Amino acid sequence: MKKLVVLMALAVFIVSFTDKEQTKIQEKLFEKEVNELLAKMTLEEKVAQMRMFHANKGIELDENDKLVLSDDVKKRLRNGIAGIKNPGEHYSPERSAILNNQLQKYIIENNRLGIPTFFVTESYNGVDAEGCTRFERPIALAASWDKALVKKVYDVMGREARLRGLHLTHSPVADIARDPRFGRMGEGFGEDTHLTTEMIVSAVTGIQGDFDGLKSTHIGAVTKHFAGYAQVLGGKNFAAMEISPRTLIDEIFPPFKAAVQRANTLGIMASHADINGVASHANPWLLTEVLRNQWGFEGYTVSDANDIGRLHYFMKVAETPEAEVEMALKAGMDVDLYADDAYALLPKMVEKDPELEKYIDRSVKHVLRTKFILGLFDNPYTTAEDAKTITRNEKAKEFAHHADLQSIILLKNENKVLPIQQGKVKRIALVGPVLGKETEEYFNEVAGDRFSFVAEKGYNLTDGKMAIPSLTPEADCKAGIEKIIQSAGNSDLVLLFAGGDEYTSKEAFFNGALGDRDNIDPVSYQDELLLELKKLGKPVVVVYKHRRTLSINTFAEHADAIIDCWELSEFGDKAAAKILFGDAVPSGKLPVTVPRSIGQIPFHYSQKEINYKKSYLFSDFTPLYPFGFGLSYATFNYSTPVLSDTTLTMDGKITVSVDIKNTGEVTAKEVVQLYIKDLYGSVTRPNKEMKAFDKISLKPGETKTVSFEITPEMLAFTGLDMTKKAEKGAFDVMIGTSSADNQSVRFYLQ
Template sequence: MILPSIITAQKLTYKDASLPIEERVSDLLSRMTVEEKVGQMLMFGAHRITKKGADGALVITQWGKPHLSNSLGGIKFPFQEESPEESARLNNELQKKIIESNRFGIPTLFVGEAYNGVDAKGCTVFGRPLNLATSWNLELTHDVWSVIGRESRLRGWHMVHSPVGDIARDPRFGRMSEGYGEDTYLTTEMLVAAVKGVQGSYDKSAPNTTHIGAVVKHFAGYSQVVGGRNFAAVEVSPRVLRDELLPPFKAAVQRGHALAIMPSHGDINGVASHGNPWLLTELLRNQWGFNGYVVSDAYDVGRLNFLMKVAENKEEAVKLGLKAGVDLDLYSEDVYVLLPEMVKKDPSLLPYIDRAAASMLRTKFILGLFENPYIDANETKKEVRSKANLSLAKKMDEESLILLKNENDILPLSKKTPRKIALIGPLLGEETVNTFNKIAGKKVSFVAEKGYELTNRNTKHPELTPRNDKALDKMVNLAKDADLSILFVGGDRFTAQEATFFKWVIGDRATIEPVGEQNELIQRVKALGKPVIVVLKHRRTLAFNIINENADAVLDCWEMTEFGDELIAKALFGEFSPSGKLPVTVPRTIGQIPYHYSMKEISFFKDYLFLESGPLYPFGFGLSYTKFAYSEPKLSSDVLERDGIIKVSVNVTNTGKVTAKEVVQMYIKDMFGSVLRPDKELKGFEKIELKPNETKTVEFTIRPEMLVFTGIEMKPVLEAGDYEVMIGTSSQEYKKTSFRLK
């Protein structure tokens, strides 16, 4: 056996950082055995490979030792529960051990997740990705994900299985807050900003040594599962797939240069995504030019056999996944590990193994791991949870809050008016009353009562807590003695979570109304004849009709950062005006689903018996503490040439008394098409800040490619005809003009 030290001493092409990456990949691959190549195609959970010993030293498990001789494609969640500095130290030691244990000194990718910031101890806690969508702020999204990428790298990680490009249109689905809402355009722009942020705006011009790689998921159509149930089948038309579900992923690849893709648990037209060569090779690689790696979702190559039932045995599952284009097998210890023996019997598998191993090596070269495999723990201590990062978390909260209702301008509350306020409800936090006391000042006093938990907080199978009349009475009595009440209601993290493969882990719901006695609580408090303000916290869209009807004001928060209570209090007491907008349509009932603003026009033709028309709140909606006046939109031309552009502009004026931000939204409607077209589609937005009486001109550019859709022959078409342009404050409140495409 040739020792790594001997190989290092040789002048090898793959060791020369001045050479193009493809040359280095080709050279290294040519030197590797099949076993070493397959090693690059395996990823195990960190607990299978390593742990921290009682004395703090790194320990390699007996199970893990043999795997280190072939390096590994990746290790998931190494030292997730350690502090950032300790994680950096241990990951440095682990990487050193791996590099010294294999012939070529190949490093391993250390991988995590990022839903509320880096999913690891001691990192900055951000809000859910959907909260970034409520901000409608692309620069903020980029900056938040840049911090995620930097903090990941500083603890010794190199990739995260994030961000999510799924279009979330079914609130029964427990994972809807992982993405950016119901709209294709908003999701696309948010996703590109996130990918560029987490990857440090990597543009292939130099190795990425400061940030990490993005694993964009779940490709594709994952959140369209029937019944909103994780792992269920996906039923979408080919046209919806092409026009609405694929564009975010295409943009992540071509504009964001995402380094990796994770396929969906589900299927497309009956073909399992993990065994779909059209999806993972023809479309992703050949048409879009993707040059990264494809990693399975947990165990999903094996599931081609034992769940999807499209492979009769493990070997057939391996062939399906490998030939489709899955490069890296996540967690499964009994699928891709079969390849060294399988290729002896079937040499035709070798080119696919070479493709997969090359994709993994390429990523490691791109991330600079052959030259810079270790982390400076001093930098970790200095940068992780820095003042700037924590300040950014607060900014995310400030920009994501949505004011849905404000009867008689009850908000903002005055700090100068002496009053007693009751803070009540099952979503009340432990430190909420202390935080509110600090923000409101001495003239406002607070009494607080949580009452009860919504659930038993069982992570695997949460159950609703039994009715508690004493708790209800206590909250109502507290409200009775107060001048007004602020109710903290909605849903906790246990009422909307990922339903994992293990049957006892449940997270999807069959209903979308607020659970428990929350409706009764607000009705009883409202009956006291005093003002009621609702702070709505949740991870899924809720049909909160009764809460909305009885509230004088509703502040929609979704799931905020660790500073959520502080920014909620500042918003309620007028330190800033809420500027968030809904990235989803809020239905009145589950019976309206599917229900998103961009459905085909005929879907809105008829209403339901005994139900008020329209949504509870429309996509793009959000109030402010001021008013904005829009001028009539002006077009630079009323004719769009096929190789030209049109500029459309509108003047927006702050007619109120406070400085505030507004999201100016542009929608376009194709008036007639060869196939049924959406009622309208978001095609542009800009968030602006205006002082009282200030006017700003907002200009959008309309390009022909924005009007392309999948035509009657299932090919992209650009059809001449009339188009309507709508610019305004939501998908239902706007001013319009029109142009004609020649």
């Protein structure tokens, strides 16, 4: 009774603090529990809390929904385990919950101290498991430029994952995606540091339920790949990464730092790559000095798949498996994902070098703390019935559709061919190699009796082999083009579904799988297909689907209109139909710069100013489409920006305001973008950098004033002395509809 009174008094005391202060106090309470539990653990039990294996080792349900474990799995669970990846991923949400409840119960009852386990998933476009809502991919979400929307999407993911008995996700990706050769480009939020940072904060806070949800309703985010993985040389998975210290600090680190300090991410996953020769999984400066000492990260770190072992046999920075383990452990790597040739060696290594146990204790504390924050010691189970009734419910599906509508980008609209007008057009041809199986059904649903359709895919881009797909042979492409032309002949307008798919842009796994490209032109005669369709003498609109940026020069020149969809949700074609038929107004903006040629790479808008001094012989150096670009069915007029003051002090702030008027005939949304250019610095400076944005809705004729606050912190960069700070001088602030279309005013930092 006395203990209960003390706890109640402590609860009242905690409530008097802010949410952030409450979180810190709660974590300090766990410190006591963690230390007490750690003191009871054997070395083998500690090491077990530093390892994770995949459920494909033998975890399933029988026909009566009873847990079945292989002997291998039972052996792995003798001393408990840090986590298990993807248990129940191929089952329905209800059966996954049934499996994970039984699995958790088995683990708790069969390790000496009853330590629960966290179950882990991935969440690129929804929870990576059967029966969950499938949202659009992150780069498509970034095209919405809507922070609240992104947070809500990830909130749904967090809830659906927890309902099926999962606790963590190896997502989101905070890498800056600037190289379209890279097969994993679509996993990130685009090329810009500020946009990615804001999307990451929204994603992490959403999936974690603003951290409070971690106790029962949401899951923990494991932000990755720390740091800079998308900058790999040649755009190739597993390649080296050469990047200047300034670029690393000013452009690559900020999304990760924000995930830690603003969003309180529960975990961090290290990068496959190195940083200027130092393997990320064995980098104490990265994993301890920067992440923990400078940023104050208190969560746990996890390796990417098998990467501790790869320090020896792939990275070749450790001469023996034992050396790789010591390097990773001392650097600050807490959990070994999958490997049986890395942290599994620790018990024998400690016999020879007892000093290693203090590093083991450090890592185990981080893992146990994570489990306490997730509420696994008090609430380790989920409710199967809730998983069945709530997951992928009507509200979630409708929200996935809503997110699609906010993300589609109108790239071209010659002669206002869009929206497609009833009366002028009756019969529409749906054609092309990325035409979906349900496209015609969705278009009929949206169109009603306004239009009729004929559909012909013609051919596939590849043979559909997941590991190493082959392009469709020329003869088959040409035959497919003929079928498409014949099908489209009697239509009034052609919708060409073109671009790429899950086979032409994907992750290149370590053994025997490829996903990167050395060419970014559309594959399999898609340019030729468009040109043949144009010969029919009727409007051709490209419905552009893809996971990586492509050099769509032919599309841009010859299509009458283009809507850029990236990769939308499971209801993406329904959203595309609404945009095309004018039932919704496009409001997406490009989260990347679109190059004309692969030879322009690197080609992000925020390159140093000196990079724009010279063009190339025989070609146009400008982008095909600039970062931040996107048209609308409305038009917008921007006033000249107005500053509250032309002088900014080191401890002050100023405001810049602009009026935006909808001069069109429909209610529409516009993304107002603010860029800043530092005219002179102690080191060469970017041409411009986005520092703020706001998505607003305007009725026809309506005017709104949008204001942004400018602070010295926004102007800071890593200068000549490698100190990050703002330098006095002149700055241009630019506000407009894209990185290439804006108006500027000047202010001075004193």
